Amino acid sequence: MDRWSGILRIQLHPDSSTFYRVAASLGLSSAKKFAVPSGNAIFFSGDRVEGTGNPVIERLSDPQKIAEILVSKFGGSVNAFVVEAPIFNGPFAVYEDFIPSVNEYGEPKCYDATGFPASTSLVLLLSKFLIEAKNVILGKQKEPFLTEATSPFPCKPQTALVGFSKGGTVLNQLITELGFSEVQSTDSPAHMNKNTVNGGGPTFKEDEWIIPTSKERLLNSITEIHYVDVGLNTEGAYLTNKDVIDRISECLSQRQFGIRFLFHGTPRQWSDERRIWIRKEKDALVRLLNHAARMNTGKLHLRERLYFPSKLPDMQMHFEIIDVMDVS
Numbered sequence: 001m002d003r004w005s006g007i008l009r010i011q012l013h014p015d016s017s018t019f020y021r022v023a024a025s026l027g028l029s030s031a032k033k034f035a036v037p038s039g040n041a042i043f044f045s046g047d048r049v050e051g052t053g054n055p056v057i058e059r060l061s062d063p064q065k066i067a068e069i070l071v072s073k074f075g076g077s078v079n080a081f082v083v084e085a086p087i088f089n090g091p092f093a094v095y096e097d098f099i100p101s102v103n104e105y106g107e108p109k110c111y112d113a114t115g116f117p118a119s120t121s122l123v124l125l126l127s128k129f130l131i132e133a134k135n136v137i138l139g140k141q142k143e144p145f146l147t148e149a150t151s152p153f154p155c156k157p158q159t160a161l162v163g164f165s166k167g168g169t170v171l172n173q174l175i176t177e178l179g180f181s182e183v184q185s186t187d188s189p190a191h192m193n194k195n196t197v198n199g200g201g202p203t204f205k206e207d208e209w210i211i212p213t214s215k216e217r218l219l220n221s222i223t224e225i226h227y228v229d230v231g232l233n234t235e236g237a238y239l240t241n242k243d244v245i246d247r248i249s250e251c252l253s254q255r256q257f258g259i260r261f262l263f264h265g266t267p268r269q270w271s272d273e274r275r276i277w278i279r280k281e282k283d284a285l286v287r288l289l290n291h292a293a294r295m296n297t298g299k300l301h302l303r304e305r306l307y308f309p310s311k312l313p314d315m316q317m318h319f320e321i322i323d324v325m326d327v328s
Helices: 055-057 062-074 117-138 164-178 194-200 203-207 216-222 243-254 271-294 313-324
Strands: 002-012 020-028 038-044 077-083 085-087 092-094 159-166 222-228 259-265 300-306
Touching: 002 194, 002 313, 020 062, 020 117, 038 117, 038 164, 038 194, 055 164, 055 313, 062 077, 062 117, 077 117, 085 203, 085 259, 092 164, 117 164, 159 164, 164 216, 164 243, 194 243, 216 271, 243 271, 243 300, 259 271
Parallel strands: 038 077, 038 159, 159 222, 222 259, 259 300
Antiparallel strands: 002 020, 020 077, 085 092
């Protein structure tokens, strides 16, 4: 499968003075149309680390490189997106559109589903990115840009969320919103309107086979959640709200497919004696999920993996986990 790769600056709202830097690797069909993916892997970056002179850290700070790694791990039929925060207060990433309660350093005061800010913002961001990507590709070809009219997959693309470092706070907000969302049925290709896909209708009809086009579709498409060496300088790195996990457990009993939670960590975060809350919060979330898994046999799975266990904590392992993490 051919692919288009690029980094675009996306303005989420017309009156906003900030832009999201988003990298992507998108599948193209042989006819140079967007291929319908099996899923979307969406990666949320954390704080910036610059000037280290370490080639490993520099390479794994490159969002385009991360997008390539995601494709190599999740499979060539997926689309990969890497989202950077729109605001950096010095090195500190601030996802204020996704988590309205964050302070000036991007640290959340709480996770609240009211208004569904993270899912609404993510759907809008992906939609605007797809429009801009089409414009970029159209600049290189004369014929109209289309999405392929048939899908080789049994349902619309599923979503794998990946939160790295502070990017894990976005996962916490999305999980909170998932707990308060309504369960929807999964569409199959049999319901696909080929006239719409071939240009006979609004663009969003074809785009919904590439990305989720509503917060409901996004939340119901989530099948994997990867916490990747998540940590904060304050509490809130992991979600520990029992009510939210109980709601997700109830939600899963009505869903067609389940969810996998994967925890990827290094000694830098999980063994940090100065920030002992990181390990405590992770363990608390794992306990809540284990209880939910017992209530939903076959619908909820979780796995923990510690990487570089015999090494002393350092910044390189914090980034190198992106390269070596096992998503199976």
